[in-house]
Amino acid sequence: xxxxxxxxxxGRQIDFENNDFSISRFVELHEPSFSWCIGCxxxxxxxxxxxFTDFNPRKVNLLIQRGEIKGIEDEIAKCMLCGKCQLxxxxxxxxxxxxxxxxxxxxxxxAL
Amino acid sequence: xxxxxxxxPFMAGMIALLILLAFRYSxxxxxxxxxxxxxxxxxxxxxxxxxxxxxxFMESLIHRKVFKVNPLLGYMHMSLAFGWxxxxxxGKFEAFYYTxxxxxxxxxPIFFRFFEQTPHLSTxxxxxxxxxxxxxxxxxxxxxxxILKRFRPGMTGMKKITRHSVGDRLALSSLWMIFPLRLLxxxxxxxxxxxxxxxxxxxxxxxxxxxxxQSISMVFWWMYSLALGAFMVSIxxxxxxxxxxxxxxxxxxxxxxxxxxxxxxxxxxxxxxCSRCGICIDTCQMNSQGKNATTQMVxxxxxxxxxxxxxxxxxxxxxxxxxxxxxxxxxxxxxxxxLQRKKMTFPQSAQFKYLPVNQDIDKTEVVYFAGCMSxxxxxxxxxxxxxxxADSVKYLFMDxxxxxxxxxxxxxxxxxxxxxxxxxxxxxxIIASGAKTLVTxxxxxxxxFKEDYNLKIRVLHHSEYLPExxxxxxxxxxxxxxxxxxxxxxxxxxGSGIYExxxxxxxxxxxxxxxxxxxxxxxxxGGSLGNLSMDTEERCAIQKATADxxxxxxxxxxxxxxxxxxxxxxxxxxxxxxxxxxxVAANLVKIGQENHxxxxxxxxxxxxxxx
Numbered sequence: 123x124x125x126x127x128x129x130x131x132x133g134r135q136i137d138f139e140n141n142d143f144s145i146s147r148f149v150e151l152h153e154p155s156f157s158w159c160i161g162c163x164x165x166x167x168x169x170x171x172x173x174f175t176d177f178n179p180r181k182v183n184l185l186i187q188r189g190e191i192k193g194i195e196d197e198i199a200k201c202m203l204c205g206k207c208q209l210x211x212x213x214x215x216x217x218x219x220x221x222x223x224x225x226x227x228x229x230x231x232x233a234l
Numbered sequence: 235x236x237x238x239x240x241x242x243p244f245m246a247g248m249i250a251l252l253i254l255l256a257f258r259y260s261x262x263x264x265x266x267x268x269x270x271x272x273x274x275x276x277x278x279x280x281x282x283x284x285x286x287x288x289x290x291f292m293e294s295l296i297h298r299k300v301f302k303v304n305p306l307l308g309y310m311h312m313s314l315a316f317g318w319x320x321x322x323x324x325g326k327f328e329a330f331y332y333t334x335x336x337x338x339x340x341x342x343p344i345f346f347r348f349f350e351q352t353p354h355l356s357t358x359x360x361x362x363x364x365x366x367x368x369x370x371x372x373x374x375x376x377x378x379x380x381i382l383k384r385f386r387p388g389m390t391g392m393k394k395i396t397r398h399s400v401g402d403r404l405a406l407s408s409l410w411m412i413f414p415l416r417l418l419x420x421x422x423x424x425x426x427x428x429x430x431x432x433x434x435x436x437x438x439x440x441x442x443x444x445x446x447x448q449s450i451s452m453v454f455w456w457m458y459s460l461a462l463g464a465f466m467v468s469i470x471x472x473x474x475x476x477x478x479x480x481x482x483x484x485x486x487x488x489x490x491x492x493x494x495x496x497x498x499x500x501x502x503x504x505x506x507x508c509s510r511c512g513i514c515i516d517t518c519q520m521n522s523q524g525k526n527a528t529t530q531m532v533x534x535x536x537x538x539x540x541x542x543x544x545x546x547x548x549x550x551x552x553x554x555x556x557x558x559x560x561x562x563x564x565x566x567x568x569x570x571x572x573l574q575r576k577k578m579t580f581p582q583s584a585q586f587k588y589l590p591v592n593q594d595i596d597k598t599e600v601v602y603f604a605g606c607m608s609x610x611x612x613x614x615x616x617x618x619x620x621x622x623x624a625d626s627v628k629y630l631f632m633d634x635x636x637x638x639x640x641x642x643x644x645x646x647x648x649x650x651x652x653x654x655x656x657x658x659x660x661x662x663x664i665i666a667s668g669a670k671t672l673v674t675x676x677x678x679x680x681x682x683f684k685e686d687y688n689l690k691i692r693v694l695h696h697s698e699y700l701p702e703x704x705x706x707x708x709x710x711x712x713x714x715x716x717x718x719x720x721x722x723x724x725x726x727x728x729g730s731g732i733y734e735x736x737x738x739x740x741x742x743x744x745x746x747x748x749x750x751x752x753x754x755x756x757x758x759x760g761g762s763l764g765n766l767s768m769d770t771e772e773r774c775a776i777q778k779a780t781a782d783x784x785x786x787x788x789x790x791x792x793x794x795x796x797x798x799x800x801x802x803x804x805x806x807x808x809x810x811x812x813x814x815x816x817x818v819a820a821n822l823v824k825i826g827q828e829n830h831x832x833x834x835x836x837x838x839x840x841x842x843x844x845x
Contacts (some may be wrong), residue, residue, distance in 0.1 A: 152546070155769065170606055173636030175588035199585040202639035202656060203647055204606040205763050209801060214770030219549070222647060222766055226545070229580035 141189025148227035149186065155215040156223075159183050165207035165217060171200045179207055179217065186224065195228045236349040240456045241341045247463030248340070254470040255478055262506075265499030270491050277489040286488035294480055295319055299562035303513055304391030306379060311511075313376025314409075320369045328362040344462075347420050347434075348455055351427040360431070367433040370420075373413050381410065394521065396512035396532050398473070405472035408465040415458040422451035473536075476509040480563055483507045493566050495650065497573045504565045508535045514557035514567070519758055523779040524772045526550070531557045531567045538574060546767055548574050552776075553646060553764025555728035559754050568764075575648030584652030589638055589659050592666070598630040601669040603660075603683075605676025606637050607797035614675050614797055617819035618696060624822055625708045630667050632660075642682035643763045657686050664689060673699045675815060677726035677796045678763060684730065695726060696815050697736035697795040704742060711743045712821045718744040719789045721780075721803065721811075722756035723796030736795050736814055743821055747787060757783060759794075761802030774805075781806035793817060 149156045165179040166172055172179075177200040186194065198221060207217045277283070292298045295316045301308030325343040330336050332350060342349060354360050379390070387395045398406065417434065424430025425438030425447040441447060469475055483503050493501045514531045521527045529550040537543040551571050558567045602622065604615040615631070622629045641656035664672060664687070671692045674680050680695040687693075694702075703709045718740055726732050733753045740746045751757055760776030781803045784792050792811045794800055804811040 153767070168610070170637050170639055171588075174590060174638075196585070199583065200588065201584070202586070202641075203643040203649075204637075204639040205643055206606050206610055209607075209610055209761075216767070216769055218643075218647075218763075219767045222549070225580050225583050229583075 136188050136190070138189065142191050143189040144231065145191050145194065145224060145227040146186050146189060148230070149220060149223040152223045152226075153216055153219040155213070156183070156220050157187070158213045158215050159187075160213060162212060164210045164212060168206045168210045170202050170204050170206060175200055177201070182224075183220070194224070198224050198228070236339055236342050238345075238348065238455075240452070240459045241345060242459075243456075243463035244341055244344070244459040244466070245463075247466030251466040251469055258470065258506075259482070262499040262502050265502065266491075267496070267498050270486075270498065270500060273490040274486070282488045282490075283485070286485045289484050289488065290481055293484065293562070293564075294477075297562065299564075300511070300513075303560070303562070307383075307390040307392065310376050310379040310383065310390065313372045314380070317369050317373035317376060321366065321373065324362065324365055324369060328359070328366065331358060331362065345455065345459070347423055347429055351423065351429055353428040363429075363431040367431040370413065370417060371433055374417065377410050377413055392512065392516055394512065394515045394527055396510045396515065398510070399536070401468070401471060402473050402510065405465065405468035405474055408461050408468060409474070411461040412458070412465060415454060415461050419451065419454035419458045422447045422454055426451070473508075473510040476507050476563070479503055479506040480509070483563070483565075487564070493569045493573070495573075497577065501570065501573060504570065505535050505538060507563050507565060508532065508539075509563060510536060511562065513560050513562060517556045517560040519554070519556065519760070519776050519779070520550070520552065520768070520772070523760075523776045524768075525775070526772065531561075531565075531571070534571060534574075535565075535567075543574060543578075545575075545578050548578060549647075549766040550768055551765055552724075552758050552760070552762040552768070554724040554758035554762055556755075556758065559728055572646060572648065575646075576650055577648070579648040579650075583649050584644065584655065586652075586655045586659065589656075591659070592663055595663060595666045596630060597668040598628045599669060600627055600629040600671045600673055601632050601664055601667050602629050603632045603640070603664075603672065603674040603676075603679055604637065605633070605674060605679040605797065606639055607678070607801070608675045609633075609637055611797045611800050611813070614800070614813045614815050617813070617815040618673070618675060620819045621700065621703070621709060621815065621822065624824070625703055627708075630669065632663060632667070640676075640679040640682040641686065642678050645682070645686070646764050647766055653686070657682070661687050661689070664691070671699075675795075675797060675813070677723045677729065678798070681725045681729050695730075695732065695795065697726065697739060698732065700815065700818050701735055701739040701742075704739070707825070709818075710823050710825050711818055712823050713743045714821055716744050716790045717747055717788075718791045718793045718817075719747050719749055719784055719787060720752070720814075721759065721784055721792060721794040721799055722753060723794060723799045724756075724758050724762060726795060727756055728754055736793075739814060739818070740793055744791070744793070744817070747789060749784070749787075751783070759796075759799040759802035761798045763798070777802045778806040785809055791817070 161180055161184060163180045169177060169179055171177040177197065182197055185191065201221050203218055203221060205218055211217060297308050297311040297315060300311045325346060329338050329343040329346055354363060383390045383395065387393065420430060421434040421437035422441060424434045425442035430438050469477065486500055486503065491500045493504060510532050512532055515521055515527060518530045520529060529547055534547060537547060548571065553568045553571060555568050561567055602618060608614045619631065638660055639656055640660065641653035644653040669691060671694060672683060672689065673694050673696055674683060675696050677695060683689060683693045704711060720737055720740055722733065737746060757780045759780050760773050784803060785808045789809050792803060792807055792809050793814050794811060795814050800811050800813050
């Protein structure tokens with residue numbers, strides 16, 4: 123059959139029962155401002171890394187809060203920790219500590 | 235042969251101390267890097283060793299730097315350290331003079347008045363006796379100050395003193411007990427034998443009226459010896475480890491050793507030299523403005539020493555360097571913090587393969603690197619471009635279109651390996667541009683370029699570059715006469731030692747006003763990337779306090795030379811905060827036209843004066 127460039131989306135629902143919230147819980151414990159995010163995307167707009175690759179701090183935050191953490195370590199490894207997102211965040215989230223704690227949580231799950 | 239059973243606790247403590255010290259010293263020295271040993275070898279028989287001994291005398295005994303903090307605090311430290319030292323030295327000579335031989339039993343001079351109970355007749359011995367009493371009086375006065383300081387820290391110029399652990403308190407008590415017990419032991423002996431001097435003899439005579447001194451003096455000698463022994467044993471396990479270690483630290487430092495990017499035996503010696511005096515607590519802005527008195531270096535080093543360091547404490551520091559500047563022992567505290575973060579970092583933390591590798595870069599004379607933070611206050615990079623154009627130099631704005639971080643934020647967070655990837659990427663581009671000079675607007679990047687990049691070209695911050703352009707008459711700036719105060723960025727001032735260049739630049743065209751806390755004593759803006767875990771509220775408290783301080787003299791402008799400081803202070807400042815590049819660019823005149831413009835400006839000013 124000819125490819126028309128269209129496809130049917132797969133079922134897209136958040137499976138809260140089976141998703142992994144370990145990282146989310148760990149980060150929230152060590153950096154409570156993690157959950158203040160309103161998803162405005164200022165961080166992504168200013169991100170140094172997002173200029174060169176499809177890194178998206180807002181998406182990372184959202185997916186971790188949803189517990190969809192597949193491939194998260196490759197994603198968070200792109201952060202240069204420059205801190206621009208922290209300066210533009212309208213909610214005053216300590217974004218650099220969020221990144222540090224996500225990395226810390228991932229390295230802990232490796233150790234287990 | 236002089237001997238009595240009561241000397242055993244003292245001797246046992248002393249021997250235990252020496253064994254433990256020998257064990258620890260050999261451990262640290264074996265962890266030195268090979269390059270360190272070469273440095274020691276080449277500097278051992280030079281003047282540096284003499285300087286080291288002078289420093290040991292000035293710092294470890296006289297405590298010159300503590301005197302600078304507060305005279306009474308200095309007196310307290312000096313009376314204890316120098317006083318005790320003199321008790322040992324004069325006591326030794328007293329015993330030498332009395333017995334006629336230099337080598338006596340080790341404990342003999344310390345318990346001299348117990349072993350020699352017949353009253354002295356010769357003037358020399360009486361003088362020895364009197365001077366020993368005088369020194370004891372000085373030490374006791376120091377202990378009185380130390381005890382008062384526990385209750386009224388403000389008396390010695392300290393707002394907060396260290397909260398000591400139980401072990402430290404025990405060691406502290408045994409140290410405080412030593413000298414009153416010595417006084418009692420000597421006085422009670424003097425009371426019935428008459429071998430005391432102006433201090434011990436009257437006390438002894440007085441006690442002799444109603445106490446059976448002959449039988450109770452022995453109790454005090456035992457207690458004195460026990461206190462000494464307890465203190466000796468406590469040294470390796472308490473803050474007092476700094477007494478023997480600081481001597482070694484000063485020697486090694488004078489021989490050229492310092493803490494670099496690796497935690498070596500020397501770094502361990504630095505850690506153990508911390509006396510927990512608590513001077514770093516008051517200088518820390520997180521305490522004075524942010525109300526956090528738990529994260530300071532004194533607690534950080536203590537937690538590390540007893541293996542209790544947590545990432546939350548280690549991450550919570552601005553790395554502004556104010557404590558390093560104030561530390562009377564001279565420990566490189568900021569570097570210690572970074573190295574501990576490095577130890578606690580996680581594996582495989584970053585991957586920057588996505589970064590572009592530009593091969594076809596135009597050859598230029600000057601590379602300009604604005605830095606991430608300059609992109610958030612773009613007026614700085616626009617001003618710099620204006621200046622480059624006025625100078626008509628061939629330049630390359632390296633991070634005009636998307637910036638790659640310099641790597642220092644990652645390094646400050648302890649991820650040295652990740653930072654290296656960024657360093658390598660930027661380094662390739664800088665080298666490929668063939669430039670002779672690298673100019674940056676960000677002090678954080680500047681420090682990184684200077685220390686980590688190993689570039690063979692000139693690396694300048696714009697506050698160094700701009701005065702150079704003006705003195706070479708490449709650009710010309712119109713004098714404005716505006717009142718300006720200059721805020722020193724931490725990484726540029728304390729971090730890189732650049733204090734005068736921006737000031738000289740500002741003096742050329744503005745009315746630069748001095749501040750009470752400036753240069754190495756300047757405040758941190760609070761925006762520092764060094765702190766990872768501080769929350770926004772606390773950060774704002776520091777930013778506001780610094781802004782208020784800078785505004786206290788009502789300047790027309792607050793000048794700084796860091797985009798981060800500009801943004802942090804700018805949020806809370808009444809006076810507008812400008813980077814010096816902006817000030818220069820705003821007052822730039824074309825060479826040849828300056829007289830015309832200056833005339834116009836003067837006329838305008840005259841008109842305003844008339845009004």
